[in-house]
Amino acid sequence: MKIYLVRHGLTAWNKTGRYAGWSDLPLAAAGIEQAERLSRYFAGRGPFSLYSSDLARAVYTAEIIGRPHGITPVGLPALRELFFGEWEGQTYAELVKTDREALNRWYADPFSHGPPGGETAARLQRRVWAGLKKAAAADHPGDTVVLVSHGGPIRTVIHRCLGLGREKFWEIAVDNGSVSLIKIEKQSYRVVYHNYCAHLL
Secondary structure, three states: OEEEEEEOOOOHHHHHOEOOOOOOOOOOHHHHHHHHHHHHHOOOOOOOEEEEOOOHHHHHHHHHHHHHHOOOOEEOHHHOOOOOHHHOOOEHHHHHHHOHHHHHHHHHOOOOOOOOOOOOHHHHHHHHHHHHHHHHHOOOHHHEEEEEEOHHHHHHHHHHHHOOOHHHHHHOOOOOOOEEEEEEEOOEEEEEEEEEOHHHO
């Protein structure tokens, strides 16, 4: 089975470096263009099942991907971004001034620490992995699944599949509009590639 992990297109908050989390933002014009390019990327990779985080920026990206195939994405709340709690809508630069200690703890070990009132990476990884397994367990045309999600959830999946240490978590890049591919063979999850962006050029 193939599982494609797609990060949604660009939003205004992505451009300014604001932590979006569960804030429900639309795609920016550039994000819509990225979604159109993703649609062309998947044009020759069907048939497939299509799932999406239930947040608007992921849903709209998934709708654009599915449109040429006549596929409507299935909403999967487990694929939501990390909940940033009190940090929703703020930038790293702002938090350095107002909450530096908590920010440093989070970056040093995001699996043990999270934003105030938000989630840890460990909690995020558990719910996203449960959602991925739920999607993978269903019957799929072409034995292929496309999951449209966010940077944090995709990072946790890649991190787990590669068996990396906690200190490597932030080294995993997941750009807007990127595609990562996982193959499941005999209950083994293998990363074929991640953060592929050539289709956006």
